[in-house]
Amino acid sequence: MPGVTHDDAPLLADLMPWSVAAPRPGRGWPIAPDPASLKARWDALMKAEGPDREALFGVTRSRTPHSAVAQLPGQTTGTGRISRESGPCAEPVRVLYGPFDEQWLIPDHRLIDAARPELWRVADAHQVFAVEQPGAPDATGPVLLVSSLLPLAAPQPKPAPGRAPAPRTGRVRPLFRRPGGAEPNLAPGLIDHLAGRLGHSPAPLDLLAWIVAAARPGPDGCAVPLTGDADAWARGIAAGHRMLRLMRRGDGERPKLPGGRRPYVRAPLPARPVELLYDRDEEALLLGEGRIAPVPADAWDFQVGGVRVVEAWFARRVEPAGPGTLEAIRPAAWPQPWTSDLLELVTVLALLAELEAVRPELADPSAPVTRTELRRTGVVPPPDAARRPASVLDHPEEGPEGQFALL
Numbered sequence: 001m002p003g004v005t006h007d008d009a010p011l012l013a014d015l016m017p018w019s020v021a022a023p024r025p026g027r028g029w030p031i032a033p034d035p036a037s038l039k040a041r042w043d044a045l046m047k048a049e050g051p052d053r054e055a056l057f058g059v060t061r062s063r064t065p066h067s068a069v070a071q072l073p074g075q076t077t078g079t080g081r082i083s084r085e086s087g088p089c090a091e092p093v094r095v096l097y098g099p100f101d102e103q104w105l106i107p108d109h110r111l112i113d114a115a116r117p118e119l120w121r122v123a124d125a126h127q128v129f130a131v132e133q134p135g136a137p138d139a140t141g142p143v144l145l146v147s148s149l150l151p152l153a154a155p156q157p158k159p160a161p162g163r164a165p166a167p168r169t170g171r172v173r174p175l176f177r178r179p180g181g182a183e184p185n186l187a188p189g190l191i192d193h194l195a196g197r198l199g200h201s202p203a204p205l206d207l208l209a210w211i212v213a214a215a216r217p218g219p220d221g222c223a224v225p226l227t228g229d230a231d232a233w234a235r236g237i238a239a240g241h242r243m244l245r246l247m248r249r250g251d252g253e254r255p256k257l258p259g260g261r262r263p264y265v266r267a268p269l270p271a272r273p274v275e276l277l278y279d280r281d282e283e284a285l286l287l288g289e290g291r292i293a294p295v296p297a298d299a300w301d302f303q304v305g306g307v308r309v310v311e312a313w314f315a316r317r318v319e320p321a322g323p324g325t326l327e328a329i330r331p332a333a334w335p336q337p338w339t340s341d342l343l344e345l346v347t348v349l350a351l352l353a354e355l356e357a358v359r360p361e362l363a364d365p366s367a368p369v370t371r372t373e374l375r376r377t378g379v380v381p382p383p384d385a386a387r388r389p390a391s392v393l394d395h396p397e398e399g400p401e402g403q404f405a406l407l
Contacts, residue, residue, distance in 0.1 A: 011220060034331060040329050062113035072112075116172075130144055142212075202237075257347050267289060269339060271332075
């Protein structure tokens with residue numbers, strides 16, 4: 001039976017109806033690759049007074065040191081105005097700040113222009129966030145990434161001469177609409193319909209695994225070819241679960257390449273590397289006099305949204321900051337943990353590149369489940385309520401200036 005064309009493949013927007021724009025920090029200093037820098041930046045801000053504090057803070061239309069805002073759900077930061085704040089820095093939390101780039105954030109609503117509280121309310125150990133990656137017309141790489149960490153809208157690296165800027169972070173689709181892994185963010189009736197075609201009821205994480213492996217750009221947005229063939233489904237979700245584990249950094253287990261292909265530091269990295277190059281003949285990353293090898297070409301060339309992931313990751317750690325700004329407070333030398341993170345990043349990208357070979361089969365599946373079929377059975381379009389966040393406020397949240405309200 002012929003496979004499904006992109007024109008009749010279901011859309012991600014219908015399969016996972018609830019989506020939220022990625023949280024937008026509005027200022028760079030509350031985010032860093034290391035938590036110690038964030039605490040030092042906060043201390044510097046607290047020591048400044050009046051106009052100096054305002055200048056360091058970075059005023060935007062959404063936030064000034066005089067803004068009164070509610071507490072972020074799940075956090076215990078203050079809600080008094082920053083202009084009067086004198087307490088310690090909130091404990092930084094891990095976030096995703098660009099594709100495959102895990103960094104740290106001060107989780108203080110007073111510092112974040114558009115925090116998207118509805119995402120914070122459902123961010124827990126059970127949650128998985130799917131993040132669309134709007135691609136340029138000639139872009140390669142996955143159109144959907146996943147993370148157990150809350151994804152932020154990251155600034156785009158400066159494009160190479162002659163190239164258009166990379167597209168910004170796309171919308172975030174949580175797998176679950178409620179905390180504790182409750183109420184999957186899936187079109188009502190979708191699981192039951194697939195169960196009828198496959199002969200068993202797939203788990204929400206299985207469906208996400210298929211989506212991650214099969215998602216493709218389509219004329220109307222991100223398209224997800226589906227299959228009713230149980231054998232093809234099993235092969236697809238097996239590859240998809242491997243992708244999920246890699247994108248989520250192994251869920252605690254560090255990914256590894258086979259012996260002899262694992263990257264190592266062959267020459268010590270300089271204290272302040274400023275340039276990253278790749279030697280294809282030697283399969284080596286060159287950071288000044290430092291050298292990491294072997295680094296497969298597929299890992300170096302791995303792109304998301306038309307941007308090389310490794311280059312963007314490196315740039316976010318070495319781009320110069322303006323003197324006298326809070327961003328300028330950073331490690332005096334390249335920290336050893338960054339080297340470990342880089343080695344793991346190379347490993348993850350190399351292993352993901354190997355899995356790309358399964359995509360053509362999934363893009364043209366046997367026994368396709370088409371958008372027309374889902375529309376005929378009433379699965380799509382999903383009801384408007386499925387596109388809105390669930391009501392999860394069953395406890396008080398601290399509002400501006402310490403006022404509590406049960407919403």
